Amino acid sequence: MDAQFALTGRDFAISVTDTNVLQSILKIKTNKDKTWQLTPYTMMSVTGEAGDIDPFADYIRGNVKLYSVRNSQDLTPKEVANFIRGELATALRSRGAYRVNVLVSGFDKVTGEPSIYWIDYLAAMTKVPYGAHGYTAMVLYAVLDREYKQDITLEDGMAIVRKCIDAMQKRFLNQMSTFTIKVIDAQGTREIDFSEA
Amino acid sequence: MEYNGAAIVAMKGKNCIAIGADKRLGQRQLTVDTNFKKVFPITERTYIGLSGLATDVKTLHDQFRMRVNLYKHREERVIEPKTFANLVSHVLYERRFGSYLVNPVVAGLDKNDIPFICGMDSIGCIDLADNFIVCGTAEENLYGACEGLWEPDLEPEELFETISQALLNSVDRDAMSGWGAVVHIITPAGVITRDLKSRMD
Numbered sequence: 129m130d131a132q133f134a135l136t137g138r139d140f141a142i143s144v145t146d147t148n149v150l151q152s153i154l155k156i157k158t159n160k161d162k163t164w165q166l167t168p169y170t171m172m173s174v175t176g177e178a179g180d181i182d183p184f185a186d187y188i189r190g191n192v193k194l195y196s197v198r199n200s201q202d203l204t205p206k207e208v209a210n211f212i213r214g215e216l217a218t219a220l221r222s223r224g225a226y227r228v229n230v231l232v233s234g235f236d237k238v239t240g241e242p243s244i245y246w247i248d249y250l251a252a253m254t255k256v257p258y259g260a261h262g263y264t265a266m267v268l269y270a271v272l273d274r275e276y277k278q279d280i281t282l283e284d285g286m287a288i289v290r291k292c293i294d295a296m297q298k299r300f301l302n303q304m305s306t307f308t309i310k311v312i313d314a315q316g317t318r319e320i321d322f323s324e325a
Numbered sequence: 326m327e328y329n330g331a332a333i334v335a336m337k338g339k340n341c342i343a344i345g346a347d348k349r350l351g352q353r354q355l356t357v358d359t360n361f362k363k364v365f366p367i368t369e370r371t372y373i374g375l376s377g378l379a380t381d382v383k384t385l386h387d388q389f390r391m392r393v394n395l396y397k398h399r400e401e402r403v404i405e406p407k408t409f410a411n412l413v414s415h416v417l418y419e420r421r422f423g424s425y426l427v428n429p430v431v432a433g434l435d436k437n438d439i440p441f442i443c444g445m446d447s448i449g450c451i452d453l454a455d456n457f458i459v460c461g462t463a464e465e466n467l468y469g470a471c472e473g474l475w476e477p478d479l480e481p482e483e484l485f486e487t488i489s490q491a492l493l494n495s496v497d498r499d500a501m502s503g504w505g506a507v508v509h510i511i512t513p514a515g516v517i518t519r520d521l522k523s524r525m526d
Contacts, residue, residue, distance in 0.1 A: 217384050221423065246357060252329065252379035254350055254358040266355060 130162065130175040131296055131304055133260035133268050134231045134244045135288065137280040140313035141233040141242040144289055145173045146304040161308050166192040167202040168316045170234035175261055176249055177227040184226045188212055205234025209245035209253060216251035229261035235312045242312065264296055271295050326426050328353060330501030331363055331376035332463035334492050335432040335442045336475060337456060338484035342440045344372050344432040345492045345508035350379055351501060359504040367393055371406045371433030372509055376461035378426040385425055388416060406433030406441040410451060417449035424448050428460035438513045463502045466495035481510050489521055497524045
């Protein structure tokens with residue numbers, strides 16, 4: 129069971145994922161980064177079927193990078209999200225459907241707007257102010273629906289992230305001790321150390 | 326078909342059309358988005374509403390956009406609602422075995438300002454109606470509400486009231502649809518779009 133959520137604020141997007149890799153009752157890795165950087169201002173977090181995540185994410189990352197190289201210009205978050213959705217949708221009714229849930233977080237330098245695109249494994253996509261996937265979504269939406277407001281600052285955003293993490297650590301069976309927290313804003317993407325969160 | 330939840334209704338009025346849909350996107354009982362578009366403009370006077378699986382809603386909308394744009398380039402004119410409905414039917418029947426899990430509703434005014442509405446099943450069987458078309462998880466509720474409220478030759482404002490009441494009261498009783506609604510009234514003068522507030526649950 130993976131924790132995966134993201135939220136936007138005034139001029140930033142925060143993406144949070146846990147760092148455990150589970151195989152039945154064991155944690156086989158406790159420091160896995162479940163996020164993938166696509167452009168300096170767009171990233172995605174990917175969870176789902178173990179054997180589908182890496183091939184799919186690598187494919188997306190490679191193609192987004194190829195676009196940047198070919199056109200000397202990066203794809204915007206909206207374009208990246210639509211590309212990802214298109215690939216998932218095409219694969220859905222083919223021999224090799226990917227069972228992955230994606231959250232694309234990005235900052236559009238032209239409009240100055242942060243954005244999050246929620247994409248599930250069936251390739252349903254929607255732009256949301258905050259989103260989550262998996263079992264943890266059931267708890268996280270409750271916290272986020274209550275705490276979230278429009279146009280929050282980074283400190284407020286991190287306070288909400290802290291509340292979300294506390295809720296998950298309280299209610300879920302597996303112990304989630306560390307999280308990968310990444311912030312995207314006008315300066316690009318940076319990781320926030322979990323212990324400072 | 327019931328995985329994401331939807332409620333779509335279209336009604337004929339006097340030289341006008343109304344089409345409305347709810348705004349919920351869910352994953353079974355969990356609500357994911359409360360601003361999910363299910364009704365899309367195809368031309369200035371033709372709209373399509375798509376209920377069913379959200380991924381197919383998006384895929385088909387993109388397909389129709391492409392085909393209508395190609396039509397416009399080839400024919401050098403805008404597509405008529407009846408023609409578009411047949412295009413939708415064809416696209417769906419292409420996938421007869423392995424279909425898209427959607428129920429479309431097409432509504433529009435043709436070049437002589439005559440209203441046109443039709444519904445379809447997931448493999449493209451066209452259902453032409455004189456009064457109203459409904460689809461989605463709240464279909465049965467909508468049938469009852471529309472049958473009770475609709476009458477012929479309603480003016481645009483009256484049609485708006487009628488379709489709004491039918492939609493709102495139907496989705497309020499359906500767990501899988503709701504979280505607000507959007508209604509488009511298409512008249513020869515233009516399109517009026519209004520957001521409605523329903524029970525937010």
